[in-house]
Amino acid sequence: MPDLDHNAVPEEMLESLRQSIIEGAAQRAVALARQVLEQGLDPLSAIDRGCMPGMDHLGAQYARREAFLPDLVMAGEAMKAVMAVLEPEMRKRGAVRHTRGRVVLGTVKGDIHEIGKNLVAILLSANGFEVHDLGVNVPAEAFVAKAGEVKADLVGASALLTTTMREQRNLVEAVQREGLAPRVKVMVGGAPVTRRWTEEIAADGYSKDAVGAVALAKSLVEPGGERS
Numbered sequence: 001m002p003d004l005d006h007n008a009v010p011e012e013m014l015e016s017l018r019q020s021i022i023e024g025a026a027q028r029a030v031a032l033a034r035q036v037l038e039q040g041l042d043p044l045s046a047i048d049r050g051c052m053p054g055m056d057h058l059g060a061q062y063a064r065r066e067a068f069l070p071d072l073v074m075a076g077e078a079m080k081a082v083m084a085v086l087e088p089e090m091r092k093r094g095a096v097r098h099t100r101g102r103v104v105l106g107t108v109k110g111d112i113h114e115i116g117k118n119l120v121a122i123l124l125s126a127n128g129f130e131v132h133d134l135g136v137n138v139p140a141e142a143f144v145a146k147a148g149e150v151k152a153d154l155v156g157a158s159a160l161l162t163t164t165m166r167e168q169r170n171l172v173e174a175v176q177r178e179g180l181a182p183r184v185k186v187m188v189g190g191a192p193v194t195r196r197w198t199e200e201i202a203a204d205g206y207s208k209d210a211v212g213a214v215a216l217a218k219s220l221v222e223p224g225g226e227r228s
């Protein structure tokens with residue numbers, strides 16, 4: 001039997017794991033994640049070297065219009081399935097996953113549109129953020145209470161109706177009133193939301209899509225991150 005380079009086996013598997021995330025093949029990704037663990041690779045490396053590069057690659061493809069919304073959704077679901085395997089293993093080994101930041105997310109009061117918000121949640125968690133999704137029809141006070149409870153870095157509010165956008169203003173004001181600002185940043189989104197509206201209500205940033213939301217979140221939590 002030829003000598004095997006011990007690193008070559010996991011590396012090859014990691015490449016397949018990356019590929020399965022890009023393709024949104026959840027079952028294959030889960031099987032590969034299990035194999036990688038069996039090979040002795042630690043779960044953190046599986047995430048950093050297998051899953052994240054896959055998500056980054058797809059994000060770049062999306063920006064170049066070489067991948068589309070359903071691709072992102074499927075990759076996000078595959079990532080979620082893999083995390084369900086890796087996270088318990090990390091806890092068992094006492095490994096602490098580096099969190100890019102804690103985000104409290106929801107659709108504002110009076111609004112039940114959730115598809116875009118869910119996509120933002122999936123991509124943020126897939127990219128290393130700890131997401132606390134409060135669902136839909138969320139009053140400003142609930143965002144603020146949760147942000148305090150989990151020591152959030154970011155609050156993200158989605159609004160799809162011109163009539164509910166004003167709840168985003170209420171949220172910005174509540175965050176300021178409760179003394180969470182400027183440590184806790186507010187990002188807003190949803191089809192009717194514009195940069196102009198973001199500036200008018202003094203939110204910290206907005207993005208027109210979920211990939212942009214990830215970039216925005218990174219820039220807001222990283223030291224020296226730009227306020228957009």
Ligand code: B12
Nearest residue numbers: 111112113114115116156158161162189190191209210213
């Ligand atoms: C699906 C849909 C529904 C579904 C929602 C199902 C669900 N579970 O979410 C149902 C049928 C329930 C619904 C109900 C209503 N809807 Co509706 N709905 C839509 C529709 C067709 C698509 C929305 C959608 O999911 N888009 C796809 C996602 C992926 O895009 P997105 O939400 O914009 O999210 C992206 C970005 O905006 C951004 N983003 C989103 N959130 C966030 C948050 C942050 C923090 C960041 C950074 C980024 C970000 O990233 C996302 C991903 O890329 C839109 C039309 C449209 N084209 O937008 C109308 C639309 C939003 N609805 C509309 C209306 C009027 C209603 C109703 C009032 C209808 C009625 N008379 O009952 C009710 C409102 C109920 C309520 N109280 O909320 C209007 C709003 C008009 C206006 N200007 O206010 C629209 C524009 C349709 C229209 N042209 O008239 N709706």
